[in-house]
Amino acid sequence: MKLIKNLLTAAIAACLSLSAHAQDYPNKPIRMVVPLAPGGGGDVAARLVATEMGNILGQNIIVENKAGASSVIGTSQVAKSPADGYTLLFVTDFHSINEAMNRLGKLANKLPYESLKDFESVGQVLNLQIVLLASKKSGIKSMQELTAKAKSMNGAMSAGMLGEGSPHYLAFLNMQQMGGYELIEVPYGGSGPATLALQAGDVDLAFATIGAGIQMEKAGRATPLAVSGPVRDPLAPTIPTIAETGYPGFAIQSWMGLLAPKGTSREKLVLLNNALNKALANPELAQKIKATGMYPAPASREHFATLISQEADKLERIYKNKK
Numbered sequence: 001m002k003l004i005k006n007l008l009t010a011a012i013a014a015c016l017s018l019s020a021h022a023q024d025y026p027n028k029p030i031r032m033v034v035p036l037a038p039g040g041g042g043d044v045a046a047r048l049v050a051t052e053m054g055n056i057l058g059q060n061i062i063v064e065n066k067a068g069a070s071s072v073i074g075t076s077q078v079a080k081s082p083a084d085g086y087t088l089l090f091v092t093d094f095h096s097i098n099e100a101m102n103r104l105g106k107l108a109n110k111l112p113y114e115s116l117k118d119f120e121s122v123g124q125v126l127n128l129q130i131v132l133l134a135s136k137k138s139g140i141k142s143m144q145e146l147t148a149k150a151k152s153m154n155g156a157m158s159a160g161m162l163g164e165g166s167p168h169y170l171a172f173l174n175m176q177q178m179g180g181y182e183l184i185e186v187p188y189g190g191s192g193p194a195t196l197a198l199q200a201g202d203v204d205l206a207f208a209t210i211g212a213g214i215q216m217e218k219a220g221r222a223t224p225l226a227v228s229g230p231v232r233d234p235l236a237p238t239i240p241t242i243a244e245t246g247y248p249g250f251a252i253q254s255w256m257g258l259l260a261p262k263g264t265s266r267e268k269l270v271l272l273n274n275a276l277n278k279a280l281a282n283p284e285l286a287q288k289i290k291a292t293g294m295y296p297a298p299a300s301r302e303h304f305a306t307l308i309s310q311e312a313d314k315l316e317r318i319y320k321n322k323k
Contacts, residue, residue: 025085025267025268025271026057026058026059026085026086027059028059028086029059029060029061029062030054030057030060030061030085030086030087030088031061031062031064031086031087031088032088032089032090033064033066033075033077033078033090034063034064034067035071035073035074035075035091035092035094036067036071036090036092037065038065041128041292041293041294042090042256044292045126045289045294046063046125047063048285048289049090049125049276049280050062052285053275053279056275056278056279057271057275063090070094070097070098070165071091071092071094071095071098072098072111075091075095075098075113076112078259078260078261079113079118079119079261079262082261083261083262084264085260085265085268087260087261088122088259088260088272089119089258089259090257090258091119091256091257091258091259091308092256093253093255095115095259097170097315098165099115099312100312100313100315100316100319101164101165101319103316104316104319104320106319115312116308116309118262119260119261120259120260120264120269121259121269121301121302121304121305121308122257122258122260122269122272122304123257123258123272123276123277123300123304124256124257124299124303124307125255125256125258125280125296125297126255126289126295126296127229127253127254127255127294128253128254128256128293128294129227129229129252130167130168130207130208130209130210130228130252130253131208131209131210131226131228131233131239132171132205132206132207132225132227132228132242133195133206133208133213133216133222133223133224134146134222134223134225135201135206135223136201136220136221136222136223137201138157138201138204140204140205140225141223143226143240143246143247144245146205147179147181147245150181151180155181155183155184156184157181157205158183158184158204159183159184159185159203159204159205160193160194160195160197160198160203160205160206160207161186161187161188161194162187162188162191162194162207167252167254168191168207170252170315171207172185172205172207173318173322174252175242175247175250177321177322178247178250182323183205186202191206191208191209191212194206194207195208195216198222206222207228209293210233210235210236210293211293213236214236224236224239225239225245226242227239228251229241229252229253230243255297255311256294257308258272258276269301270301273300273301276298277298277299280296280297280298281296281298
């Protein structure tokens, strides 16, 4: 009887100790690794979120940029970090893209971590979709015209392509698979050069951010045809989704969120998720994020984990079906 009593006492003490430890968190600054170069839209969003979450948690969240190798360098560093709640990863859709390419052996080097196993979900931060543009020279004014013309031209229609791991590339690849036609893939080093070529009439099609697409339309230099995501964009509600125009189920968009090293305690993850969602609900922060052409996407930890996994599976199928 005495032994049972002692065991119960020890168990209660351990629970109280764990509870007190969780309540003490965070008691020092948190590091947020951003695997992107400073100054871009994702980096700006990460810093805005880090500041607001820090205010809510009562501790500074320090952003560290660890760019390189399509996010692999920064991601690898976080995978090896202690699971104590003091290191977070600001992850982008490249997390799922890299996983899909890794499965198919399309990366120069195998990923030094398990994308779906070495991290814990904290939550989603935002969504971002792109808009498909047609050059004025092409004369294309709708997705229906694009589909018909692409089929009749037997592979002579051109598209400004970014890298194989970019959402722009994946969107064009999926369009060809679903539409039953082929495009001439003209490679460019970034969205800027691709859209400049589009405006000059050097290529027929290109993807751009919503904001850039609207500006080109206003200047009479390009025609927006459809947005890549599952819903219409609030900045351009009259532009249909690609899915609405004869490509049912089409949805390619960028997203960003937060992960933590595998083994981070559930109590800390829940606390971080609550702080993240509270930060995203702040109207002032939401407006600043929207000003960059992105949209807050507060969600549960479970939802974000499922998104990452499902996106990797979908992208793997798209890559596999490439002719």
